[in-house]
Amino acid sequence: MTNRKPFTNNLRIPLFDRLVDTRDETQKKMGGDLLSAYDKSAFKESIRIALQRLLNTRCSVTVDVYLEKDLTVIDYGIPDISNLFSLGHDGRQTAAEIITVAINAFEPRLKDPKVVVEKTKDSALEANVDAALFLAGDKEHVSFPTIRLSMEKSSV
Numbered sequence: 795m796t797n798r799k800p801f802t803n804n805l806r807i808p809l810f811d812r813l814v815d816t817r818d819e820t821q822k823k824m825g826g827d828l829l830s831a832y833d834k835s836a837f838k839e840s841i842r843i844a845l846q847r848l849l850n851t852r853c854s855v856t857v858d859v860y861l862e863k864d865l866t867v868i869d870y871g872i873p874d875i876s877n878l879f880s881l882g883h884d885g886r887q888t889a890a891e892i893i894t895v896a897i898n899a900f901e902p903r904l905k906d907p908k909v910v911v912e913k914t915k916d917s918a919l920e921a922n923v924d925a926a927l928f929l930a931g932d933k934e935h936v937s938f939p940t941i942r943l944s945m946e947k948s949s950v
Contacts, residue, residue, distance in 0.1 A: 834929065841903055841927070842938050848872070848900055849893060849921060850944040860892060865899040872896050875943075879913065886911045893921050903927060904936070911943075919943040 851871030853860070860873045872892050878885035890909040897907040904925040911921050923938040 837929075838927075838936060841901070841936070842941070844901060845897070845923060845938055845941055848896055849941055857888065857892060861895060865895070870900055875919075879919065886913070889919070890921070893923070897923065897925070 848870070849872060852874055853869045853871040855863070855869060855873055857873045857875065857878070860869070863869070875885075875889045875892060878889050881888070889911040893909045893911065894907050897904055897909070901907075904923075904927060907923055907925040909921055909923050911919060914920055919942070920939075921941045921943060923941060925936055925938075927934050927936045
């Protein structure tokens with residue numbers, strides 16, 4: 795006999811989403827407050843936004859240090875990866891490894907992420923993330939295609 799909780803259609807809204815109301819006026823008029831629960835679709839959108847925030851925040855450590863150290867909240871984000879893309883395929887693989895490390899460290903809702911980084915036609919960079927998401931004890935495959943990466947050298 796299993797002790798799994800039955801899945802409900804409502805999931806608790808993450809703390810950051812409750813602290814920072816990023817809904818536009820249309821979404822606010824559609825109902826629901828920030829203390830209510832998300833449905834599965836809104837929960838996944840919350841993760842997509844968190845990934846966008848994580849991958850477009852720069853930390854101050856170098857790529858080599860980032861890949862070797864135990865990350866803490868001070869290391870939130872990813873290092874500047876703009877110079878990796880002159881290395882071609884190897885640079886994109888290193889960027890994918892960095893993003894995988896960041897997701898494992900700072901996005902606990904996702905497990906076993908697989909990341910592919912591509913250069914777009916307009917020379918921008920995009921990350922495609924596939925991972926497992928556990929909801930009420932059930933494992934579900936999720937995909938977050940085309941997370942655009944900023945090449946600005948800003949930091950936290």
